[in-house]
Amino acid sequence: xxxxxxxxxxxxxxxxxxxxxxxxxxxxxxxxxxxxxxxxxxxxxxxxxxxxxxxxxxxxxxxxxxxxxxxxxxxxxxxxxxxxxxxxxxxxxxxxxxxxxxxxxxxxxx
Numbered sequence: 001x002x003x004x005x006x007x008x009x010x011x012x013x014x015x016x017x018x019x020x021x022x023x024x025x026x027x028x029x030x031x032x033x034x035x036x037x038x039x040x041x042x043x044x045x046x047x048x049x050x051x052x053x054x055x056x057x058x059x060x061x062x063x064x065x066x067x068x069x070x071x072x073x074x075x076x077x078x079x080x081x082x083x084x085x086x087x088x089x090x091x092x093x094x095x096x097x098x099x100x101x102x103x104x105x106x107x108x109x110x
Contacts, residue, residue: 011054014082015101016090018043020067021077026109028072035072039105042067047100058098060088074110 020039028035045051046066060078067076080090092098 009095012096014090014092014096014098016058016098017081017102018063018100018104019079019081020063020103020105021108022070022073022105023075023077023108023110024072025074029109031072032107035070036105036107038070039067039073040103042069043100043103043105049099052097052099054097055092055094056098057092058090 020043022035022039024032024035043063043066046063058080060080063078064076067073078088079086080088082090090098
């Protein structure tokens with residue numbers, strides 16, 4: 001049966017806390033502040049509202065692609081935390097949009 005029934009649902013914001021652990025070589029320790037500024041810039045670009053749609057999921061691999069331009073970093077370990085738990089992926093329903101909450105960047109040296 002076809003009808004002209006329309007259901008409108010308000011959009012909701014899913015706030016995600018992001019924890020990024022960056023592994024660097026010890027020789028890059030003196031450049032930590034510059035690297036952090038670069039990483040913060042890449043994260044802000046990644047979460048720019050123009051890059052997000054309602055219903056778009058957040059995956060660790062997508063964020064790592066965005067951070068890949070930081071050549072000094074050897075690896076990234078990213079964890080997303082929401083009200084419903086944590087992990088390396090956040091699913092959004094069709095009426096939800098993902099926005100960053102607290103973003104923490106920590107460095108590990110090897």
